[in-house]
Structure formats: structure tokens, C-alpha cells
Amino acid sequence: MTGTALRSAGATTLALLVALCGQALAQAGEARPEVTDPHFKIAPGYLKRSDLPNSLVLLGPPPEAGSAALARDEEARKATLPLRNTARWNLARTDADLAFPQAADNFSCALGVKIDSRQTPRLSAMMQKVLSDFGLSTYGVKNKYNRVRPFVVHNEATCRADQEAILRNDGSYPSGHTAAGWGWALVLAQISPEHADALLKRGIEFGQSRVICDAHWQSDVDAGRIMGAATVARLQTDPAFLADLKAAKAEVKAAKAKRPLPVSECAAEAAALSAQ
Template sequence: MTTKRSLHLALAGSLLLAGAAAAQPVTKATDPHFDFAPGFLAQSALPDSLNLLPPPPSPNTAALARDEEARASTLPLRKTARWNQARLDADLMFPQPAKNFSCAMGIPIDEKNTPNVYQLMQKLLTDAGLSTYGAKNHYNRTRPFVVHAEATCTPDQEGILRGDGSYPSGHTAAGWAWALTLVEINPSRTDQLLQRAREFGQSRVICNAHWQSDVDNGKEMGAVTFARLHADEAFRNKIAAAKVEVENAQRAGLKPAGDCSVEAAAISLK
């Protein structure tokens, strides 16, 4: 089965899942990064994570043991280049998210060269991030750095994180929605973009800000939100405009501004 066919099947499944969900009630994002700029959809039109996701792992279960094992496996990465990359991935203030996906995209994502791609990412951050708040606010799961009385890779954000439910991961939801959208715009970079989204989510475990199950279910919300957005005309029009500017950037031979070998080396650390 081709990669394109696989993505279409995944999208179809996500559309069915999104269609089965009730409209999400309007809730307040306790992390302001997820409500910084208007998304494509009213929050009430987004899929509801509380309806779609199972509860987070309970105490004394195999699922929670898996979360603890995943956290423990990242301990050797603290204070390494991978920890530093996790810190960059944690930064949701633009232009950093655009920089984080430029190497995987193979071209610069910025306001000058690819403004439609840049604006798509900004809007998707809000849509995907807010889609997680039904479950976030309901379960209000305590984050791993609080449970273990440890630090994260972003000490300046710990005050916000302490009051923001851990489950599911809003960062991961945004990262996966970004990657699926960028794949649609630039399918020649499918593998690179999906791999980058996976590592973007894993950065949250490495950063000690999320449990593995938070990340796994954040990925699901990113995919469902991406599916829901295809019913929105403004989103579809933006995709079409973004495809044109990506083709123009490729013809012009534009390359990401950062050193992609540094990012690749950091992400390769396990």
C-alpha cells in the first residue's frame, strides 16, 4: 500500500471519529499559547477530547507503569543536545515552531517566503491545542515533573504547566496537525515531516512535562482536528495557496535558514 493511500485511509478514519463526536463545549485554555491567535474554527466546532479519548492511566495499572518506564528511559538525555532540542520544541511562540519544522519541510517556513504556510501553522496551533481542553480540564492530570519534584527543560513555563492539565498533550496535538497539513502541502517530504512530528511529541516526555500516554493521545487529537478542518472552506483555500508558494520556493532552490545537521544530530540521540 502506498504512503499516499495510507494517509488517505488514516484521514478517512479520523473523519469518521470526528463526525461521531459531539461539538466541544467552550472551555478556557489555561496555557495562553493555545489561544494566542484565532484558529479556523470556533472552539465549539472542534472535536471534543473528553468524548473521544479514554481516561488517563489509573494508579497501579500497567498503563501507568508504561508511562513511568518511558519517563525513566529519557533520564540519560537530560542536559544533552536532545534536551536542548526539547526546549526549542517546547517554545510555541512564533517564529520558533516554524523554524522547528523547516528542516523537515525542506524549505524555509517564514513570513517572507512562505506566508501562507506560516499562517496555517499559527492557526492550527489554536485549533489543535484547544481541541485537547475538554479532557485537560476534566481530568486535570498532574504532570510528571510535579509528581517527581523535578525540573523541566523550560523552568520559566513551570508555573503555567502546574495549573494546566497534562492529559492529553496540546503540544503534540499541534505538532501532529502541523505535520499532516504540511504533508498535504508538500507530499515529497512525507517521511521527514511525520518523523519530525513524532520527535516533537517525544520532546514533551524528554522535557519532563508530559507522560507518554499524554503524547500518544495528543497525537490522536491532532489527527482528528486535521480531519475536521477539511470541512472548513477557509482552511482548504489556505492549503491551496500554500501549495503554490511551496512550489515556488522549491523552484527557487530556497533552503531552511538553520543548520539542519545540528537538529538531525540532536534528534538522533536516544
């Protein structure tokens, strides 16, 4: 299949996912959120829209032109320039993929067990479900300010050319990818406390991948972590989530006893993260 055909197929798939999720939300009797990134329209999450943390309350506006905060964003971006076209850039490209099974597998090495629908089906399904909660939690502020992304401001390419058309029309602040990555890390740390440091470190790097990719400003990433953490806090009172969390803990424990992930399979990721 040609590159043009692949891009066309990808666009068709995203459009179908948007339509399917719109139908699911309508059937659930919820108002359809104004979401412009199809990654967060794939399936209903655990929380009703009215129960999501409110980014309009929790976050202020993005940095203004000429502010010290914007200067910090620019410095953070410049610091990542030497990483382009390196192993860390390639890892950032992989982190940009929120489709499953790749999205879950990004945390397999930190967890010490393969996260997929075969070995850890309950955990994989839970991670897909909370993805919607994490992403949707960012859209109050995202829609209000519709901040322009750094690759557009600087007329540069990102690490994912196939996603740029979508991102150009999707507000940069806060980062939904980061909300998801940090939220996943926090949940996984609950499931496997003995791997908490590695999981939280991976969650931090997942967010930093957005800066390295030139898809988000540093302040977008910082705000995304706030929304991810706020969503995890809210999930702690949801019975369905807590039931799945308990089941995932037992599932991961059994998977580790049966077949822990060999360190050799994680060598490339470890090298990329240590070479920054």
C-alpha cells in the same frame, strides 16, 4: 536585561495575549473556553468551538494509579533520563516554544524550505491559525481530569524553567503541544507529499520532546496525537482552511525552486535526533 526582568516581561506578554484572545473570542460571539495554557489563547483558529473534535468522546481517562498503563508512563520517562542536558534535550527545549516564528521553524528542515513570514507568509499564518484549533481540541478531557504533570509528581525540573509555573496548573492529559506538532506534521505532509516521511517523523519527535522535557507523560503524548489527527480530519471540510492549504502548496513549491534549505543548516537538528 536581567533574568528576573526577562521573566517578568515574558509573563506580561503572555498575560496580554490571553486578554487579547479573550476579547477576540467575545467579539466572535463564541463562549470563552476554559483554557489554562496561554499558548492556545493567542488567536482564533479556523473552527468554531462547536466544530472541534470532542476529546470527551474520543479519549478515555488517563492511566490510574497502580495500572499497567501508568507503569508504561514511568518506564518511558525513565528511558529519557540519559538524554537530559544533551543535544536532544536542547532540541526538546526548542520544541517547547510554541511562539512564532520558532514554532514553524521547527519543521523547516523536514520541509526542506524555511518557514517564516518572509519566505512562506501564507504557510506561517496558517500554522499560527491551526495552533488554536489543535490546542483547544484537547481541553475537554484536560479540564475534566486535570492530570498532574510528571515533573510535579517527581519534583524535578523541566527543560523550560520559564514555563513551569504555567504548566503546574495546566492539566497534563492530553498534550496540547503534541496535538499541535502532530497536526502540523499532517498538514505539512499534505503540502509537500515528497517530504511526508521526514515531516511525520519530525512530528513524532516533536511529541516525544514533551516526554524528554519531563512536561508530559507518554500517554499524554499518545492522546495528543489522536486529537491532532482528529482536528486535521475536521479541517478538511473547512473552506477557509482548504483555500489557505492550496495557497500554501503553491507558496512552498515556489520557495523550494527559488531557495531550498541547505542541508548544512539542518545538521545540528539531524545529529540531535539521531543521537537518541
